[in-house]
Amino acid sequence: TSDSKENKPDSSAALTETSDFIVGSREIHLISIVDVDLLLKLSPNGLNNPQWRRLYTLQVPGHAGRLVFGLLSGKEVVCMQGRFHTYEGYPISTCAMPVRVFHLMGAHTLIVTNASGGLNPAFNVGDIMIIKDQLYFPGFAGDNPLRGINDERFGPRFIAMSNAYDAKMRKLTHQAAKELGHEKFMREGVYCMLGGPSFETIAEARMLRLLGGDACGMSTCHEVIVARHCGMRVLGISLITNMVVMDYDEVRLANHEEVLETGRKRGRDMQSLVLNTVQQIEDPEDDDELSAAV
Numbered sequence: 001t002s003d004s005k006e007n008k009p010d011s012s013a014a015l016t017e018t019s020d021f022i023v024g025s026r027e028i029h030l031i032s033i034v035d036v037d038l039l040l041k042l043s044p045n046g047l048n049n050p051q052w053r054r055l056y057t058l059q060v061p062g063h064a065g066r067l068v069f070g071l072l073s074g075k076e077v078v079c080m081q082g083r084f085h086t087y088e089g090y091p092i093s094t095c096a097m098p099v100r101v102f103h104l105m106g107a108h109t110l111i112v113t114n115a116s117g118g119l120n121p122a123f124n125v126g127d128i129m130i131i132k133d134q135l136y137f138p139g140f141a142g143d144n145p146l147r148g149i150n151d152e153r154f155g156p157r158f159i160a161m162s163n164a165y166d167a168k169m170r171k172l173t174h175q176a177a178k179e180l181g182h183e184k185f186m187r188e189g190v191y192c193m194l195g196g197p198s199f200e201t202i203a204e205a206r207m208l209r210l211l212g213g214d215a216c217g218m219s220t221c222h223e224v225i226v227a228r229h230c231g232m233r234v235l236g237i238s239l240i241t242n243m244v245v246m247d248y249d250e251v252r253l254a255n256h257e258e259v260l261e262t263g264r265k266r267g268r269d270m271q272s273l274v275l276n277t278v279q280q281i282e283d284p285e286d287d288d289e290l291s292a293a294v
C-alpha cells in the first residue's frame, strides 16, 4: 500500500493472502505502533514470507492497514498494524473482534501497543510506558465489549481483571529494555481509555491524573478485556507521544500530527523492544505460572 513506507505509530487493518501461512499455536499478535517494515529489517531471521492485502480501510490518518503473518525470531506471529477505534463509529465489541479471531487461530499472547498522551508529570515525550493497569472509562458507562449474551465458547460471564497485564511479561519487557539500553526512557503505569476523538479538556485531564492515570488514549482497554475473557496473556506497551495539556496557561494544543511525529522518532526503539521481548517469550504451555494465571 502507498502508506506502507512510512514509519508510523499507528495504523488500520488488513488481511493476508490466504493459504501460504500455517498459523500455529504459539502466535503473538501486535497491534498498532509496531511498524512491520521495520520489524522485518530488525529481526535476525525476518518476518518470513510476509504477505498482506488490504481488507478494509479505517479513517485514521497514519494507520497502515495491514495484517501480516510470519515468523518473528522463530516465533509464529500475526501482526495487526492498526486497529478499529470506537470513534470511527464501530460498536466496541466490533473493535475488539480481531482479538477473538486471533484467539481462534491459536494465539496465546497478545501484545498491544498504542500512542498515548502523558498525564504523569514525571513523563517525557518519547517515553515508553509498560502498561501495568487500565482505567476503562467507556466501561463505567456500560459500554463493555462483553456486554450482551455471553458466548461461553470464549470464556465465562464474569472475569477477573486484577491480573489483566501479565506480571511476568512486564518483567520480561523491562529486562529486554535493559539489554537494549532503553532504561532511561522506560516507564510503567496506568493507561486510561476514553472514547475520543476529541482530546481531553484540562478539567478532564486533571481528573484522570487524580484518579491514578499515567497516560491516556482512545484504544486498547476493550481489546485487553476480550483477550482476558478468552484466556490470553497480555502485554501492553504505550508510547508517550505528547504530554497532555493540564494547565490553563498552556498555549500548546493536542494534535494528531505530534502523535505521528513522535511515533516516527521513537519507532525504531519500539520495534527493538517488541522484538527483543518476543525473543524471550516462553510458550505459556511450558510455563505453569502463566498457565495458572490465565
Ligand SMILES: O=P(O)(O)O[C@H]1O[C@H](CO)[C@@H](O)[C@H]1O
Residues within 6 Å of the ligand: 009, 010, 032, 033, 060, 083, 085, 113, 114, 115, 116, 196, 217, 218, 219, 220, 255, 256, 259
Ligand atoms: O491508541 P492508538 O490506536 O495507538 O491511537 C492513539 O492516537 C490517536 C490520536 O492521535 C488515537 O486513536 C489514540 O487512541
Ligand SMILES: Nc1nc2[nH]cnc2c(=O)[nH]1
Residues within 6 Å of the ligand: 115, 116, 117, 118, 194, 196, 198, 199, 200, 216, 217, 218, 241, 242, 243, 244, 254, 259
Ligand atoms: N485521549 C488521548 N489520546 C491520545 N493519543 C495520543 N495522544 C493522546 C492524548 O493526548 N489524548
